[in-house]
Amino acid sequence: MTTIPMTTSLLYSALLHAALLGGQADASPMASALPQDAAEEGYEARLQRARALATAGDPALREQAIRLYDAMLQASPGNSDVLLARGRTYAWAGRYAEAEADLRAVTTAKPDYADAWSALGDLYLWSDRPAEAAEAYGHWVALAPGASEPRIARGRAWRAAGDMDAARADFAAAAANGAEPTQVAALTESTVVRTAVPDAMLADGYRWSLRAGVDHTGFSGGRDAWTDTGLTLRRQFAFGSLALEWLQADHFQRRDDAWALDSYVSLWSRAYANVRYQRGPASGVLPRDAWRVEVFQGVGSGWELSASVDHLRFSSDTEFYGVGVGRYVGNWYLRYKLQHVPGVSSGSWSHRGVVRNYYRGNADDYLEVSASHGRSADLDRSGALVRNSNASVGVSWVRYFRSDWGFKLGAGYADDADGFNERQLSFALYRRW
The missing domain is CATH 1.25.40.10 (Tetratricopeptide repeat domain)
Incomplete structure (x- = not known):
């Protein structure tokens, strides 16, 4: 022309x-x-x-x-x-x-x-x-x-x-x-697909994946340590994935178990959602029931918006409402999430930031640093825990040493609002086929 x-x-x-x-x-x-x-x-x-x-x-x-x-x-x-x-x-x-x-x-x-x-x-x-x-x-x-x-x-x-x-x-x-x-x-x-939850949305040719993990949290002031373990079997589909999870929390010299269904599903163009339901003991350190819905929407060039609702039932019900914004820049992913818990007066707010680097240029291997402040429902630890910290920071490393085997190492520190400082170490092993 x-x-x-x-x-x-x-x-x-x-x-x-x-x-x-x-x-x-x-x-x-x-x-x-x-x-x-x-x-x-x-x-x-x-x-x-x-x-x-x-x-x-x-x-x-x-x-x-x-x-x-x-x-x-x-x-x-x-x-x-x-x-x-x-x-x-x-x-x-x-x-x-x-x-x-x-x-x-x-x-x-x-x-x-x-x-x-x-x-x-x-x-x-x-x-x-x-x-x-x-x-x-x-x-x-x-x-x-x-x-x-x-x-x-x-x-x-x-x-x-x-x-x-x-x-x-x-x-x-x-x-x-x-x-x-x-x-x-x-x-x-630009063809390397990345999401906020890469292991849940990207099949990469595999139909099944298994994750086994353990978290150990030590506290200052003579408080007993916590141990959290979990096993997740996930089935990948063309439109997303569905996982069956078993969770166990050993806190305050009490051990509780819970089961959960966790799904990720593609919606319309550049959008996907996480829908989760967890069933726990009638009373204990884990919630009796917990569910969440979070929707992610890609916009513009490399931006991703999200909105979430978490509902936890212990002796009473608690809900968390969150909005987030993420940005993919080359091999970097950055995200900020603001979460609100309604209550007396104006309720409470929490802030969480994540910086992730896909250091090998693929969608599997990354280094991540996170920091947060305030009250939140932490779904990475025993499925649904209410955390309330003055400040916390964490680092994690995900590495697939073979295409079908990988691991995750994590460490964290938090200044809890209840006066205890905590130190966390975690390890997870991944297998997919």
Whole structure:
């Protein structure tokens, strides 16, 4: 496709506006777009002028460009170049059905017209039809097998469709065809899917996973230490995962058990949810019942918003309401969560921040530092514990030493609001198949 210089585009815009301001308000829209010698204007000149109007960035001028294309098609019905230009203009205006009709007409009449397949792929990608975009770009790839641009375009479509393996293959082929290495590296990195809960949402080819963990918490002031153990069997599905968990808490020289179902499910585009229910003893250190719902929504470029509700029942009911915002930047993930517990007066608030680095560039291995303050329901420790700290900090390391075996090491310190300082060590072993 021919690129119209910006100066040309601005010149046409200025001339058109000047004509309107010069007393030609009684002229028709078509007349305002045509010079005095329109009848003598050649085909190429009219096509270039229409393209300049279409790319000027002004919706009104874009509509004038469409009227010019209409007039040209009346004089030359089925002209592929004009249909392609009008189809692209329709797509830029968000008139996707009309754009598809024009572009499909071109690809049907001239299946070897590479620019038409490129434009059709763009249309499908912009209208949130990535699988159809990949198919259209595939024709472009076949027509230009040695070029990098169609491979990059199709790779982006595969990425939008969620097929990261196909996207990476196209990006690698683009590199082999001479694409800029830094661009390919950035595109390839963008196919590494990451979530706030990677082991629960990303199957990575495995259907089952098992997690066995133990936490040991020591206290100052002669308070007895706590030991928490847990076993989680998780089944991965195309839409998320479902886990059965067994939890045991040994606190205050009392041992309680609980069972839980924990699910993660994909919702609409870039959204997923965690739904959990836990059943414990009639009375004890673990809640009799606990449930939670948290929804995550990706927005913009690398942002993730969340909202949650936790409900715990001991001798009485307690609810926690939370909102969070996360940010993915390269191999980094940062998140802040604000949580509120309604109560007398204004209730209580807690703040939690997390900084995670995927140090190997994949979605499995990471280092994480967290810090929090205030009252919260800590679901990482025995499923549902009410924590109330003046300040706490934790670090953890997750490492898969084989594709199917991994571990997590953690350590933490907290200044509890009840006057006891605590030191925590944790270990978990992962197995997946």
